Amino acid sequence: MTGIRPLTAHRHRSGVLLTGALCLTLAAGWAVHHGIQAAQYGHHSSRLAVVWATTFLLLATQTVMYHCERPRRVTPRARRQLDALHVAVLLPVYNEDPGYLRLGLESFLAQTRRPTSVHVVDDGSTTGDYRLLRGWWLAAADAAGIATTWQRTPNGGKRHAQAAAARACPEADAYVTVDSDSCLAPNALEEILLPFARARVQSVAGIVLATNHRRNLLTRVTDLWFVTGQLTDRSALSATGAVLVNSGPLAAYRAPVVRDNLDSYLNERFLGRPVMFSDDSLLTLYALLRGSAVQQPTAVVFTALPERPSHFLRMYMRWMRGSTIRSVWRFRYLPLSGWAYWAHLLRWFQVALSTGVLGWLLIVEPIVYGRTPPATFLVVPFLVGWAQALRYLSVARSDERLWGRLVTWLLMPLAVIGAWTALRAARWYGVATCARTGWGTRQNGAEVTLDEAPAAALPDDDTVRMRIPVAKLLDPDTETTLTMPIPHQRTATPMHEGTAR
Incomplete structure (x- = not known):
């Protein structure tokens, strides 16, 4: 650290x-x-x-x-049971800026409730193999008592990287999905687990803020729009347990939600084409089919927003195409008796x-x-x-x-x-154009990078500006059908109110 x-x-x-x-x-x-x-x-x-x-x-x-949305609070007994859970962090990496990746890894070490294990999967990055960063992380995780794996696989897409990470920890009780540019607030992991004290909760979304929100006008407006949407539209849905899309930078799932649906998750097809995006909304759909999906507004994560209009537009088009595809599955699979459908x-x-x-x-x-x-x-x-x-x-x-x-x-x-x-x-x-199911970004390397120069510190009061250490980590060696396999409906291990397992 x-x-x-x-x-x-x-x-x-x-x-x-x-x-x-x-x-x-x-x-x-x-x-x-x-x-x-x-x-x-x-x-x-x-x-x-x-x-x-x-x-x-x-x-x-x-x-x-x-x-009406309220952060979940638990009894001391329930907290002890939540602390006993094996919580595995799944971290897929593809052509990520080393500075942002290290910032995220350091945030795991600073958690008030550290993860039991962290599983990094380099999905065949083409801009470097993160050799130096990998060596630092393995040593730091070992010193902190966090079990960890770091594997490099042929490029197969984010879902395949997440699946490889999940398979590396089949004994987990809960999986926490993060992005390679996610930086968790110190209590984020502790807070995002609290709603699992209720037996019906199957997934929990965190609140996403921008790391680079002051970079330019686009990042400011995007951060405003994005945060407002989470605290209005998604907060309203959370009050009824019907969150439709979790946050990619930070979300938690009961382990069976992920494990039982891996085949479906990896083989989703739309109009005969494999779907490469909208992974968070599909995992949320699996959670809704088992119970409720909520947001924990006290679980905060920071992430990098697009800094150029072209990058933002590609991201937004991916969201809208994914939203269209996901709508088909929601109308088909969500029960009419649940609030999520309506x-x-x-x-x-x-x-x-x-x-x-x-x-x-x-x-x-x-x-x-x-x-x-x-x-x-x-x-x-x-x-x-x-x-x-x-x-x-x-x-x-x-x-x-x-x-x-x-x-x-x-x-x-x-x-x-x-x-x-x-x-x-x-x-x-x-x-x-929802039939265009490719990912479409970061094919030529990271599109947003972390500045090496630390920000100027604020006066000595309760507010401190972030200073970011960034090492030179880059190694120089550098059929027209709708088919989604029906998700498993098997109920997860019962968890009673006020208990964690």
């Missing part, structure tokens, strides 16, 4: 933030009403009145639901409704009726966005003061404009 204080973050609940969210939501409702009246679409009522009412009802319901259906309804309304206001009304929406209508999405993004301000980071987060929060209009224009078009393009 380097002795450098690790990067941390925590949630704080504030009556000011809650009051602000409610006030801005009410202001948004007023603006919608004012926009309808100003547009004068009808003599007595608006043609879109039902749409506005439905939209506002959905927004209000979601607001209530995400405020939450998924409602999500598609909202996407279709918002797209239809946008087209109606910008095309049909002006052309057919000769009326254009009032300027006040344009304010509504920004008010809603700012209200929801107050959740972003509830995350306190050790490397940034509140004023820095406020600057990012003020950028929400850029995120809203991007979501309503470029990302909306990309979503539907992803639906249309």
Whole structure:
């Protein structure tokens, strides 16, 4: 270990933030009403009145639901049982920047609850074999009492690397999946295991923050959009145990969820083609078929966001294509008796409704009726966005003061404009091109690298900026069918409330 204080973050609940969210939501409702009246679409009522009412009802319901999410807490007895679990970390690596990879490995050593074992699989990287980093890690893990393996396999994709890591530890009670650029907050592993004290919980998602959020405007806006989505949409789903997609940088699964479905996981096909992406959502689907999937908002991980528009677009297209494919399996396999099915259906309804309304206001009304929406209508999405993004301000980071987060929060209009224009078009393009099932990134090496120069330290107070040690670690030697095997429905080993096994 380097002795450098690790990067941390925590949630704080504030009556000011809650009051602000409610006030801005009410202001948004007023603006919608004012926009309808100003547009004068009808003599007595608006043609879109039902749409506005439905939209506002959905927004209000979601607001209530995400405020109902609470971090899981356990009894001392349950904590002791959770501590006794064999927790194996699965870490696939492919053409990752050595600085980010070492940062993540160091974070395992700094955990308040260290993993029982860590299994690294180099999936045939072409930019180096991480020889020096591997030697350092094996020695550091041994000194810390963490069992570890590091294997290099022919390139087969992330799923195959994860499967190789899981097979290296068949005795695990729980698997924690991370990415090669994941850096865990010191208590992340301890926190993400707590929901497993409930027998029904099969998977747990962590909260993802950006390591490089201040790199440029794109990373700031992406971090704002991404964190807000986790703390609104996914928090609302978590309150019902129906999280649809776990976080790739940090998620935990009961071991049978992974082990019993490895064949299905490795052989998913769509339109006759093997699916290389959307691995996290498929594992979450397996978890939902056995019980509930939740989010633990106190389990925080930091990851590297795309720093160039082209990189971001490739990532987003992969998400949208994967989301389309996963939707087919959710409609096919999720039980109608579960909330997850209806939450998924409602999500598609909202996407279709918002797209239809946008087209109606910008095309049909002006052309057919000769009326254009009032300027006040344009304010509504920004008010809603700012209200929801107050959740972003509830995350306190050790490397940034509140004023820095406020600057990012003020950028929400850029995120809203991007979501309503470029990302909306990309979503539907992803639906249309979902048969393109390749990964598409990092083929020529890491696209984001860690700066070697440490950040300047903040004054001596409760907030410390992260300093990152980075070694020179690179070695110079460098049939049109829908088929997904039906997942195993076998129930995991029963775990009673308040117990861990």
